[in-house]
Amino acid sequence: MGSNNIFFGCARGPFDTPTPTLPPGTPTPTPLSPTLHLSMRMAASVDPRYGYYVFAFNRPPQGRVDANPVTVNRDETWTDYIQLGINFGSSTPNFVRNERLIPGDVNSNFQQVEITFNDGSYSGDTVEAYINMIDILDNPPDLYINVITFDSTGYARDALGPGLGTSADSYRVNLELTGVIYLNDTTGDVIMNPAPPTDFNRHSFDIVQVALQILK
Numbered sequence: 001m002g003s004n005n006i007f008f009g010c011a012r013g014p015f016d017t018p019t020p021t022l023p024p025g026t027p028t029p030t031p032l033s034p035t036l037h038l039s040m041r042m043a044a045s046v047d048p049r050y051g052y053y054v055f056a057f058n059r060p061p062q063g064r065v066d067a068n069p070v071t072v073n074r075d076e077t078w079t080d081y082i083q084l085g086i087n088f089g090s091s092t093p094n095f096v097r098n099e100r101l102i103p104g105d106v107n108s109n110f111q112q113v114e115i116t117f118n119d120g121s122y123s124g125d126t127v128e129a130y131i132n133m134i135d136i137l138d139n140p141p142d143l144y145i146n147v148i149t150f151d152s153t154g155y156a157r158d159a160l161g162p163g164l165g166t167s168a169d170s171y172r173v174n175l176e177l178t179g180v181i182y183l184n185d186t187t188g189d190v191i192m193n194p195a196p197p198t199d200f201n202r203h204s205f206d207i208v209q210v211a212l213q214i215l216k
């Protein structure tokens with residue numbers, strides 16, 4: 001970003017750059033800020049005390065236009081993800097956004113940022129997230145999503161996809177999408193082997209339907 005000061009010749013500066021003013025009555029321009037609204041509906045009330053609800057993404061590396069489909073339910077293939085659960089040892093469930101130190105580069109480390117409930121919420125059987133396409137995802141030319149649940153030990157239990165359990169599938173988001181797209185997952189397909197931790201309710205982690213929408 002540019003400096004607020006500008007130099008003219010020698011011994012004359014610095015001078016403050018004049019702030020442009022709009023004529024009276026000119027409407028303030030609104031920047032284009034598309035937001036991806038994602039929600040996942042479970043077979044029973046969500047219970048993030050006993051596991052994690054994850055929206056994962058793959059966007060192109062810098063300088064590229066194509067993203068790789070997310071084909072493995074492990075964070076080594078994701079460029080970004082949002083997880084609801086007991087993060088940072090919090091006493092109550094919260095949302096964390098994980099982004100690469102080098103945006104889009106799956107070989108760089110993740111940094112974790114706690115996000116607010118303006119960006120994500122959960123109620124009843126539904127978890128929702130709002131992802132600003134410019135501020136958070138850097139306005140990707142291409143994007144895949146993957147929706148997964150994990151138990152509290154980090155073992156994947158269910159994933160959105162045509163197969164059962166955690167059979168991986170990713171959905172390529174049409175960034176010109178209008179309206180709501182509903183993606184259904186099999187009910188009753190939560191992986192229970194190995195046995196999950198005590199108090200893990202399989203129905204609370206059984207993805208039934210994912211809805212996505214681009215809010216312009």
Ligand SMILES: [Ca+2]
Binds near residue numbers: 185207
């Ligand atoms: Ca399911």
